[in-house]
Amino acid sequence: MTNQGAQSGGMARLQLPNKEVELPIVIGTEDEHAIDVTKLRGESGYITLDEGYRNTGSVESKISFIDGEKGILRYRGIPIEQLAEHSTFIETALLLIYGDLPTADHLAQFRDMLIEHENIHEGMRHCFQGFPPTGHPMAILSSMINTLSCYNTDVLRMEEEGTFENAAARLISKIRTVAAAAYRTSSGMPLMYPDPKLAYCKNFLHMMFSLPNRAYEPDPDIVRALSLFLILHADHEQNCSAATVRMVGSSGANLFASCAAGVCALWGPLHGGANVAVIEQLQRIHASGTSIKELIERVKRKEERLFGFGHGVYKNYDPRAHILRDHAPKVLAKLGRQDPLLDIARELEEICLSDDYFISRNLYPNVDFYSGMLLRAMGIPVNMYTVMFAIGRMPGWIAQWKEVHDNQSRIYRPRQVYTGPPLRDYVPVEQRA
């Protein structure tokens, strides 16, 4: 199998009440089998129904691969464990976007573009003065990522060669500047300008924590931890936010607008917002003395969810959670810090993974369960956790959008089964009950 497309797996026969329909079987690189139902409606009048698309492939994609049963994640075929150990965030971003690890020259050229485009227009900086300090950073991020469309009009249409990479570099570079500005706005501190002498992660930390009169010098382990965090969050098949970016991009919407929509989808507590909900849940145990046992009983009574546990695809341990679980204590130890929430998280995990309620439902820790510990060790405030997820996921969204654009995909337009009222006439207001 070359990295070309799905193989044909013969035909599936669907026996309907009034006819038999033959549908092609397609087989993916990792032996995933699917029935291509493109012709089903035309040949039978039937559509398929699959609430939330949980059993429906929306696309053939070459970007990332998850084996939920085995707890496997690969970016363009490379295991996440190897990228976590050997790669950098920008190298991983280019791997996801272009399909192969970049050459040294391409990496250097792209890094130069990131430096060239790290700043935002002064008009955008003034926008931050209009946000209240209580404004949620995810609201600010989604609106300001879309606002980039106003200030980067030269890269909205992907006609000329090179326009796409220019737009991608601007998004990957400027999301740091916008994210740090969102934090500075919420904390009443002056916005910091990016420093062209600093590499990607260090420059972000500089914009987050430096003061006009005092530069922030992060511990190298914190910089490395941030790079690891971003690599682990970079892409994840057709998750809610990636599917949103593809949906919006399929209408022909530009890259900035499509990724702004991805930020909005990520915000939800069932998706990227879970990393905040995890910390809040652990803090409730630590601060109010709610016992782990009480929390688990509440979860079993379905009075609350155990955030950071469970996954729409993984029915095993999320490999990213494994890496974060092992890395967080190393960073804390190197910094000479303790985090009581990490001890609570580990105890909670141990209890759940031996409790049939969780085992029988295949509920294991996901990427969000330990990611907050790493962010706490870096000094990132909780209200910025999902913003950090968005910075990591940006290359994945860009890669997913590019796949829609390059394949000249048709506009995404799911069907439905209508169950509303049958035909009826308009009733004038005076005749209504």
Ligand code: SDX
């Ligand atoms: C991310 O899709 C991606 O790839 C996402 C992501 C990415 O990188 O893009 O991996 C990032 O979003 C990770 C997930 C972060 N969300 C959370 O941690 C929120 C808590 N998790 C759940 O809400 C839930 O597990 C989901 C939303 C993640 C997945 O839900 P599913 O697959 O739809 O599971 P389900 O609702 O069908 O639940 C099956 C059973 C139910 O119990 P029963 O009705 O069978 O009795 O499991 C229970 C659910 O009540 N269940 C949970 C639970 N998750 C599922 N019970 C308690 N706590 C949970 N977290």
